[in-house]
Amino acid sequence: MHLGIIGYGNIAQQLVTMLAAPKGPCPERITLLVRPERQEGTAQALADQPIAAQVVTQAQALADARPDLVVECAGHAGAAAHVPALLRAGIDVVLVSVGALADDALHDRLRAAAEAGGAHLILPAGAVGGIDLLSALSGGGEVELTYRGIKPPAAWSGTPAAQAIDLDAVTHATPIFTGTAREAARAFPKNANVAATLALAGPGLDATRVELIADPAASGNLHSYEVRSGIANYTMTIENKPSAGNARTSLATGYSVLREIRNRMMPVIL
Numbered sequence: 001m002h003l004g005i006i007g008y009g010n011i012a013q014q015l016v017t018m019l020a021a022p023k024g025p026c027p028e029r030i031t032l033l034v035r036p037e038r039q040e041g042t043a044q045a046l047a048d049q050p051i052a053a054q055v056v057t058q059a060q061a062l063a064d065a066r067p068d069l070v071v072e073c074a075g076h077a078g079a080a081a082h083v084p085a086l087l088r089a090g091i092d093v094v095l096v097s098v099g100a101l102a103d104d105a106l107h108d109r110l111r112a113a114a115e116a117g118g119a120h121l122i123l124p125a126g127a128v129g130g131i132d133l134l135s136a137l138s139g140g141g142e143v144e145l146t147y148r149g150i151k152p153p154a155a156w157s158g159t160p161a162a163q164a165i166d167l168d169a170v171t172h173a174t175p176i177f178t179g180t181a182r183e184a185a186r187a188f189p190k191n192a193n194v195a196a197t198l199a200l201a202g203p204g205l206d207a208t209r210v211e212l213i214a215d216p217a218a219s220g221n222l223h224s225y226e227v228r229s230g231i232a233n234y235t236m237t238i239e240n241k242p243s244a245g246n247a248r249t250s251l252a253t254g255y256s257v258l259r260e261i262r263n264r265m266m267p268v269i270l
């Protein structure tokens with residue numbers, strides 16, 4: 001496999017490290033797309049790992065390299081800037097920044113690009129689980145979904161919560177947002193991709209209720225949700241450990257993307 005990666009932050013670095021480890025299938029080549037000012041530093045960082053790697057700075061250059069699969073790990077703006085051109089070029093893309101789809105215009109643009117290119121936009125489960133069952137239940141009729149995301153106060157820094165309350169002074173679990181999954185994904189682009197993923201697998205971005213909480217007692221990122229439907233009811237709680245490079249991103253996210261990549265390299269998909 002020739003793998004493309006957009007962005008070289010926390011998730012992308014975790015991915016390259018895991019892919020380069022001597023366990024499990026590994027791509028033959030990686031092409032990374034980073035900002036121009038990051039090109040040299042990224043090339044240097046990649047020199048010490050065993051997978052052949054090149055670094056480009058334009059979506060067109062990544063498309064021209066013809067990777068078999070691209071994973072986007074660059075946030076909502078990075079996804080909007082680069083993913084449409086890749087889909088239009090017929091390249092399948094795993095969109096980690098799922099909350100970017102809360103922008104209807106971008107959602108339409110990505111869908112049209114995938115159709116025009118005959119490519120697929122793949123939404124990974126990311127830091128949450130149970131997407132398979134939720135999506136299956138949604139195919140069978142009406143589904144009700146409520147989601148609650150709990151993170152330590154520091155994980156909400158740089159978000160609207162930091163303007164509304166003093167995060168350093170939070171002493172107990174404090175709600176910082178209630179609303180729809182669409183509102184959450186747009187207001188918390190680095191923290192509510194899970195809400196968007198659940199909503200898209202479930203009753204939709206405007207019909208999914210979301211509560212976000214800052215809790216000094218939280219040791220990681222906790223995602224819990226409740227599903228009610230005519231076919232099955234379930235609740236799920238996931239206690240995620242934070243990733244080393246970015247506390248607001250759960251460690252499991254990189255593993256979920258790794259699964260998407262390796263499923264493309266294996267005769268049996270699971």
Ligand SMILES: NC(=O)C1=CN([C@@H]2O[C@H](COP(=O)(O)OP(=O)(O)OC[C@H]3O[C@@H](n4cnc5c(N)ncnc54)[C@H](OP(=O)(O)O)[C@@H]3O)[C@@H](O)[C@H]2O)C=CC1
Pocket residue numbers: 006007008009010011012033034035038073074075076077078079081096097098124125126127128189190191193194197245246248249250253
């Ligand atoms: N689906 C899920 O469950 C989850 C999804 N996410 C999503 O994944 C994203 C990435 O997470 P994480 O790796 O932890 O975040 P980081 O901030 O560590 O990494 C993001 C990287 O993307 C780069 N980037 C941003 N814009 C562009 C661009 N236009 N072109 C190229 N590179 C760009 C940044 O570079 P620079 O420093 O130069 O800006 C940075 O290196 C999050 O922003 C979030 O949207 C996160 C957690 C869970």
Ligand SMILES: O=C([O-])CC(=O)C(=O)O
Pocket residue numbers: 127189190191192193194195221240248249250251253
């Ligand atoms: O990684 C997580 O726990 C979830 C997250 O940041 C998001 O949903 O954007």
